[in-house]
Amino acid sequence: MAQMIDFFMKPFFIFSVSVMILGLLRLFIKTIIEIRRVIKTAGDKDFKYTKIFMATLSWIIPGKNTVNTAVVYSIVSFVFHIGLILVPVFLMEHIIIWKGAFGFGWPALGKQAADVLTVITILSGIILLGYRLFSKQRRKLSSVHDYLFLILILVIFISGYFLPKTYSPFNVQVNMLIHIVCGNLILIILPFTRLAHCILYPLLRLASAVAWHFPPNAGKELNKLLYGEENKKI
Amino acid sequence: MDKKRKYPYFIENPLEHDRVRRFLDIFSAILETSNYRYILDLYSRVTMKCSRCASECQIYQATNDPKDIPCHRTSILLKIYKRHFTLGGWLKAKFTGGSGLTEKDIDEMLESYWNCTGCGRCVLYCPLGIDHRIILRLGRYILSEMGIVPKNLLVSTREQLQGETHNSSKVPLKALQNTVEFLEEEIEEIKGVKVKYPIDVYDAEYIFFTPVSDYLVEPDTLMGIACVLHEANISWTIGGTNCDGVNYGLFYSDSILGDVNRSLISELRRLRAKKILIGECGHAYRAIKDFLPTYNDGEKIEVVSIMELTLQLIEEGKIQLDKNVIKEKITYHDPCNIVRQNRGIEEPRKIIRSFINDFVELKSHGQYGLCCGGGGGTVAVDETNPYRMNVAGKMKAEEIKASGADIIITPCANCKKQIGELIQFNKLPMRHAGLHDLIFEAIIMKDGKKHGTDD
Numbered sequence: 200m201a202q203m204i205d206f207f208m209k210p211f212f213i214f215s216v217s218v219m220i221l222g223l224l225r226l227f228i229k230t231i232i233e234i235r236r237v238i239k240t241a242g243d244k245d246f247k248y249t250k251i252f253m254a255t256l257s258w259i260i261p262g263k264n265t266v267n268t269a270v271v272y273s274i275v276s277f278v279f280h281i282g283l284i285l286v287p288v289f290l291m292e293h294i295i296i297w298k299g300a301f302g303f304g305w306p307a308l309g310k311q312a313a314d315v316l317t318v319i320t321i322l323s324g325i326i327l328l329g330y331r332l333f334s335k336q337r338r339k340l341s342s343v344h345d346y347l348f349l350i351l352i353l354v355i356f357i358s359g360y361f362l363p364k365t366y367s368p369f370n371v372q373v374n375m376l377i378h379i380v381c382g383n384l385i386l387i388i389l390p391f392t393r394l395a396h397c398i399l400y401p402l403l404r405l406a407s408a409v410a411w412h413f414p415p416n417a418g419k420e421l422n423k424l425l426y427g428e429e430n431k432k433i
Numbered sequence: 434m435d436k437k438r439k440y441p442y443f444i445e446n447p448l449e450h451d452r453v454r455r456f457l458d459i460f461s462a463i464l465e466t467s468n469y470r471y472i473l474d475l476y477s478r479v480t481m482k483c484s485r486c487a488s489e490c491q492i493y494q495a496t497n498d499p500k501d502i503p504c505h506r507t508s509i510l511l512k513i514y515k516r517h518f519t520l521g522g523w524l525k526a527k528f529t530g531g532s533g534l535t536e537k538d539i540d541e542m543l544e545s546y547w548n549c550t551g552c553g554r555c556v557l558y559c560p561l562g563i564d565h566r567i568i569l570r571l572g573r574y575i576l577s578e579m580g581i582v583p584k585n586l587l588v589s590t591r592e593q594l595q596g597e598t599h600n601s602s603k604v605p606l607k608a609l610q611n612t613v614e615f616l617e618e619e620i621e622e623i624k625g626v627k628v629k630y631p632i633d634v635y636d637a638e639y640i641f642f643t644p645v646s647d648y649l650v651e652p653d654t655l656m657g658i659a660c661v662l663h664e665a666n667i668s669w670t671i672g673g674t675n676c677d678g679v680n681y682g683l684f685y686s687d688s689i690l691g692d693v694n695r696s697l698i699s700e701l702r703r704l705r706a707k708k709i710l711i712g713e714c715g716h717a718y719r720a721i722k723d724f725l726p727t728y729n730d731g732e733k734i735e736v737v738s739i740m741e742l743t744l745q746l747i748e749e750g751k752i753q754l755d756k757n758v759i760k761e762k763i764t765y766h767d768p769c770n771i772v773r774q775n776r777g778i779e780e781p782r783k784i785i786r787s788f789i790n791d792f793v794e795l796k797s798h799g800q801y802g803l804c805c806g807g808g809g810g811t812v813a814v815d816e817t818n819p820y821r822m823n824v825a826g827k828m829k830a831e832e833i834k835a836s837g838a839d840i841i842i843t844p845c846a847n848c849k850k851q852i853g854e855l856i857q858f859n860k861l862p863m864r865h866a867g868l869h870d871l872i873f874e875a876i877i878m879k880d881g882k883k884h885g886t887d888d
Contacts (some may be wrong), residue, residue, distance in 0.1 A: 208887055230471075230475060233471040233472075233474075233475075234535065236468075236471075237468045237471055240468060241468070241725070242726065242727030242728060242729075242730075242731070243726035243731075243789060244731070245725040245726065252745045255562070255563070259622070260563070266559075267557075267558065267801075268488045268489050268558050269483065269485050269488040272483075272485065273485065273560075274699050276483065276560070284553075287492075312728070328521050334484075335499065336487050336493075336499045336502055337482075337483075339499035339500060339502075339505070340482040340484050340504060340505055340508070341497060342482075343484065345481070345482065366539065367880075369768075393478065393479055393480065393481055395479060396479035396481065396561060397477055399475065399478065399479050400479075400561065402475075403475070403479065403561050403562040403563070404562035406471070406472060406475050407556075407562055407563070407564040407567070408473070410468065410469070410471075410472040410564065410566060410567050411564075411692075411723070412453055412685055413467065413468065413691075414466075414468060414728065415691065415725075415727050415728050416691075417466050417467040417468070417687045417688075417691075418686065418687040418689070418690070418691045419691070420466035420467075421462055421463060421578075421687070421688060422688060423460050424458065424462045424465065424466055425458075425578065429739025430692075431688075432595070433587065433590055433591040433594060433595055
């Protein structure tokens with residue numbers, strides 16, 4: 200068991216992080232290239248970049264947008280995302296593992312702050328899972344993946360929370376194995392699933408705005424392809 | 434042989450067989466000739482379907498049917514795209530035996546995509562910024578190329594682009610001339626001033642486009658606009674070959690959107706006008722303002738809405754409005770196609786406050802205002818009236834009623850029709866009007882009669 204844990208904490212961790220970083224980077228760069236290509240072919244190349252940037256920013260910073268509808272759900276979701284970003288990245292133990300694997304680290308969160316954030320993330324994750332399970336509208340829209348992602352995140356956070364605790368209800372080594380296997384798993388799947396919104400978010404509003412800027416001859420090209428002439432009979 | 438299908442709206446020559454194959458062929462052709470692939474790729478990669486949009490979608494709020502949640506609508510097309518046009522979808526189907534597009538999916542889309550008014554309110558509430566409108570429009574585009582498009586829209590567009598009259602209401606030039614002559618006489622009788630509706634005047638400052646239906650059913654709006662332009666001595670003209678601002682392509686077709694815009698540009702060039710002036714119409718404004726540059730080889734043409742111009746003229750002191758004419762309680766409905774882009778919100782309010790004493794806002798207004806329930810071209814589809822009254826416009830009717838206003842102003846031909854029908858259907862004790870209808874009542878013409886005098 201100890202050997203397995205070592206394996207998942209070092210060589211496999213390096214692999215998982217590499218897959219995640221390269222995968223996310225590929226997605227980010229690919230999206231930028233696509234946006235540039237679409238702008239090049241668009242008939243109208245005039246964009247209000249500042250407005251789009253401000254709209255993107257307004258959803259990251261808590262404010263009017265966070266609570267303009269579905270207030271409880273929105274606040275819970277916001278808090279969940281904060282914990283989801285801060286705890287994995289700034290937890291002391293994670294930074295130590297990172298340093299062991301890659302040779303450098305960064306300042307960590309205080310232990311108590313990390314504990315509080317972990318508990319908040321777990322609670323908000325459970326509430327979000329409850330929303331998916333018990334709200335008719337969300338249940339109808341949710342796929343198996345939506346539940347699995349949330350459950351996977353909850354397993355990681357719950358197992359992580361009990362790791363250093365003396366009153367852990369689980370076997371410490373099993374707990375550790377579950378935590379690091381699931382942790383590695385989520386790093387690997389990030390670029391290949393909808394969780395990729397973590398890296399694509401900053402580009403989404405720009406991409407949406409650009410999508411409305413059509414190539415001037417798209418309609419005529421379609422007519423030519425489908426009906427053999429640019430101006431089809433309506 | 435399939436039994437004849439029932440469609441929720443009238444369509445010409447419905448395709449009865451091989452719809453799945455035809456849908457996929459057209460989808461593939463659109464992906465090849467346009468830029469939709471990248472946004473479909475991106476959305477299908479990130480959409481979390483949190484359904485936050487459901488809380489603010491007036492269709493879903495009225496039906497409580499998860500099928501009406503915007504992210505569900507979007508997911509229908511995204512699922513088809515992923516399954517049939519991505520390697521991942523192909524592999525998944527290979528290994529798990531996914532069924533792919535079915536007749537049932539097509540039936541769901543042709544109903545769902547025309548049940549939604551495409552108002553875009555959901556976009557404002559999506560944390561990820563997914564623009565459901567563009568997916569809705571793409572879905573309609575594919576269906577329309579299969580021949581599945583409401584007949585009213587198709588027939589109007591055919592007349593506008595390929596008919597003799599070049600307008601969506603089939604109004605011949607002679608009838609248009611007669612109508613404006615009648616309006617000129619009306620203005621002279623009411624205001625005591627000879628006001629001209631210039632047709633085919635060369636080198637004017639503005640060429641005026643408004644839905645041609647305004648000439649038939651909104652005379653007061655047009656009289657108000659003519660008085661404003663006359664009083665401020667604005668040089669303008671109506672195109673004799675093309676005067677119609679309607680562009681249903683905005684709602685369902687890139688091909689039509691481009692062709693209508695090109696026809697407007699050619700009319701502007703024919704008459705050597707400098708700027709475009711749009712009448713009271715939300716979708717005409719958006720179709721021209723936002724999409725004209727796409728079809729004009731990058732050359733910029735200034736596009737101004739009549740509300741922007743009227744406000745400018747009021748602020749410059751070129752027109753005067755009598756504050757004592759309109760005594761009723763007034764409210765204002767924001768057309769989605771104007772305000773969703775966070776524009777055109779202050780101009781009408783400044784105009785209203787300049788001559789109306791009793792103004793009350795609707796509960797939802799400005800950029801976040803509710804749709805009238807007839808947006809996205811649906812108001813032109815007469816057979817959907819029961820749906821527009823009982824579902825799409827239900828929340829709007831409740832909101833209008835709660836305002837307690839005597840008159841609801843809306844500067845949009847589509848919204849006017851829908852709100853007029855809502856008022857009638859719900860027996861609300863009020864009437865609707867265009868902004869320039871009230872301006873027509875209140876405008877002080879320098880050489881005209883004073884308000885309330887008969888001489």
